Amino acid sequence: MSPKPPAAGTTAVSDTSGSAAPQAKRPRPKKTRSEGQWAKGYREPLNPVERFKRDDAPLNVRDRITDLYAELGHSSIDANDLRGRFRWMGLYTQRTAGYDGTFTGDDNADLLESKYFMMRVRADGQKLDLDRMRTIAGISKDFARDTLDITNRQNFQYHWIEVESVPEIWRRLGEVGMQTTSACGDCPRGMLGSPLAGLAVDEVLDASPALDEIVRRYIGDPEFANLPRKYKTAVSGLQDLPHEINDIAFVGVHHPEHGPGLDLWVGGGLSTVPHFAQRLGAWVPLDEVPDVWEAVTKLFRDYGYRRLRSKNRLKFLVKDWGPEKVREVLETEYLHRELIDGPAPAPLTKVRDHVGVQKLKNGLNAVGGAPVSGRISGTQLAELADAVELAGGTEVRTTPYQKLVALNIPDDKVDQLVADLERIGLPTDPTPWRRSIMTCTGLEYCKLAFVETRRRAISLLPELEERMADLNSQLDVPVTVHLNGCPNSCARIQTADIGFKGQLIEQPDGTKAEGFQVHLGGSLGEDLGFGRKVRQHKVLSSELGDYIERVVRNFIAQRAEGERFAQ
Numbered sequence: 001m002s003p004k005p006p007a008a009g010t011t012a013v014s015d016t017s018g019s020a021a022p023q024a025k026r027p028r029p030k031k032t033r034s035e036g037q038w039a040k041g042y043r044e045p046l047n048p049v050e051r052f053k054r055d056d057a058p059l060n061v062r063d064r065i066t067d068l069y070a071e072l073g074h075s076s077i078d079a080n081d082l083r084g085r086f087r088w089m090g091l092y093t094q095r096t097a098g099y100d101g102t103f104t105g106d107d108n109a110d111l112l113e114s115k116y117f118m119m120r121v122r123a124d125g126q127k128l129d130l131d132r133m134r135t136i137a138g139i140s141k142d143f144a145r146d147t148l149d150i151t152n153r154q155n156f157q158y159h160w161i162e163v164e165s166v167p168e169i170w171r172r173l174g175e176v177g178m179q180t181t182s183a184c185g186d187c188p189r190g191m192l193g194s195p196l197a198g199l200a201v202d203e204v205l206d207a208s209p210a211l212d213e214i215v216r217r218y219i220g221d222p223e224f225a226n227l228p229r230k231y232k233t234a235v236s237g238l239q240d241l242p243h244e245i246n247d248i249a250f251v252g253v254h255h256p257e258h259g260p261g262l263d264l265w266v267g268g269g270l271s272t273v274p275h276f277a278q279r280l281g282a283w284v285p286l287d288e289v290p291d292v293w294e295a296v297t298k299l300f301r302d303y304g305y306r307r308l309r310s311k312n313r314l315k316f317l318v319k320d321w322g323p324e325k326v327r328e329v330l331e332t333e334y335l336h337r338e339l340i341d342g343p344a345p346a347p348l349t350k351v352r353d354h355v356g357v358q359k360l361k362n363g364l365n366a367v368g369g370a371p372v373s374g375r376i377s378g379t380q381l382a383e384l385a386d387a388v389e390l391a392g393g394t395e396v397r398t399t400p401y402q403k404l405v406a407l408n409i410p411d412d413k414v415d416q417l418v419a420d421l422e423r424i425g426l427p428t429d430p431t432p433w434r435r436s437i438m439t440c441t442g443l444e445y446c447k448l449a450f451v452e453t454r455r456r457a458i459s460l461l462p463e464l465e466e467r468m469a470d471l472n473s474q475l476d477v478p479v480t481v482h483l484n485g486c487p488n489s490c491a492r493i494q495t496a497d498i499g500f501k502g503q504l505i506e507q508p509d510g511t512k513a514e515g516f517q518v519h520l521g522g523s524l525g526e527d528l529g530f531g532r533k534v535r536q537h538k539v540l541s542s543e544l545g546d547y548i549e550r551v552v553r554n555f556i557a558q559r560a561e562g563e564r565f566a567q
């Protein structure tokens with residue numbers, strides 16, 4: 001009789017008696033797969049993006065755009081520059097017009113690109129004086145078919161830009177101290193700052209000097225332009241930013257011994273795998289914020305995962321390490337000193353989009369207006385500059401809720417400016433729906449989109465206003481409605497009361513129609529939490545009005561007194 005083969009998981013060996021006996025397999029040392037972390041010596045690129053970043057520093061594309069591509073035209077652009085390094089200069093290829101519904105995912109996104117670009121201009125929380133406003137408006141009218149959107153990161157976005165125009169656009173922006181450098185790509189993108197920095201009556205401190213210094217020191221420095229993935233920053237002495245969803249955030253807080261300073265948060269981000277930023281429990285004095293920003297950014301650059309594009313935001317490293325280890329590595333390897341322990345800031349109780357009129361600490365006023373989901377035009381911005389000048393103001397800032405706020409308006413000019421903003425299409429007392437709708441770019445221009453978002457919001461708004469006009473007085477808490485065109489979360493759907501994620505929905509006859517997966521009950525601040533994905537709730541674009549009305553009427557009918565939507 002032939003001997004039986006060893007059972008799976010055992011190995012037949014001879015013992016001293018000579019008889020065969022099964023023995024447990026010795027565990028092999030676990031192979032650790034390289035995540036491409038530079039700090040661990042993995043410098044060999046593990047994907048095509050890492051490769052092109054290594055082959056030529058992304059910011060080098062600036063010179064090629066001015067000296068080569070703008071001269072020779074679109075057909076001369078190298079593919080890795082066109083779909084890769086151009087982003088580091090704020091340029092994305094724009095979706096071709098004439099969408100036919102056959103798009104099935106970003107694997108065929110390149111087929112959809114036109115010869116035009118979307119261009120993003122960094123705001124970095126800066127004030128826009130009259131020159132800046134008129135320059136941005138002029139570029140829109142001269143080179144971008146009068147398009148101009150305010151993004152949910154306070155930036156401006158143009159469309160229809162041709163490569164031949166880019167050097168002149170950069171020249172004009174440069175004259176007023178603005179830039180598109182690192183506005184996209186794996187680098188520190190446009191940073192959030194409080195729209196009322198230095199002016200709000202209740203801010204802990206004016207954090208804008210720290211934000212300005214971060215931009216001055218690090219934007220355009222190649223040392224900080226090859227991070228594992230995009231990197232989002234928020235710095236504010238006032239609780240008016242969505243700081244919980246940034247890679248790094250500094251939030252104003254009073255320390256019982258040291259006074260006003262900023263609380264450090266790291267590892268937030270939405271997209272397909274959302275994470276809220278975590279506090280490191282560290283209080284940072286204002287003048288040390290740029291150094292601490294540099295240290296955290298270098299930690300991300302060196303330890304961040306560079307293998308999978310879907311797993312390389314800072315949030316994944318923070319999740320794996322935990323805040324204690326992040327702080328320890330930050331202190332020992334980068335800062336070479338300990339950070340000061342500090343208290344948590346009080347959570348935000350209400351979204352502050354700065355729409356309407358509010359008093360500033362200098363006795364003047366801020367007057368905020370609401371475009372629909374950030375859509376304005378060069379013409380409107382030029383008119384706004386004229387209106388602000390007429391009202392004795394000199395500056396405007398954008399908000400991360402896609403709004404605009406005019407600063408330092410004297411009491412006796414407020415009514416006039418309010419009337420002018422209404423005329424321009426930026427009402428200061430909008431309906432709850434106009435105020436709360438936010439969208440991403442969507443199918444109109446974005447190659448990754450499945451559905452219309454901004455254009456859909458513009459047509460949806462009058463419908464919502466009419467359907468629910470009777471509810472305006474009962475809606476004492478805002479119900480936010482955010483629309484994304486794809487699973488990326490450029491419009492922050494997971495933190496909206498009602499979030500819509502664009503997708504194509506199969507119809508009974510087998511055809512596909514534009515629609516949305518619903519997420520309900522997301523919130524920032526004191527009700528912090530991601531919206532629940534309600535599996536059965538898939539809504540066709542054509543049914544959005546019905547669906548929103550139904551949800552809101554149910555909420556109003558069933559809520560307890562004072563209850564907010566996310567509770």
Ligand code: SF4
Pocket residue numbers: 440441442443446447448449450484485486487488489490491
């Ligand atoms: Fe484009 Fe998707 Fe972002 Fe919308 S969420 S702008 S569709 S990538």
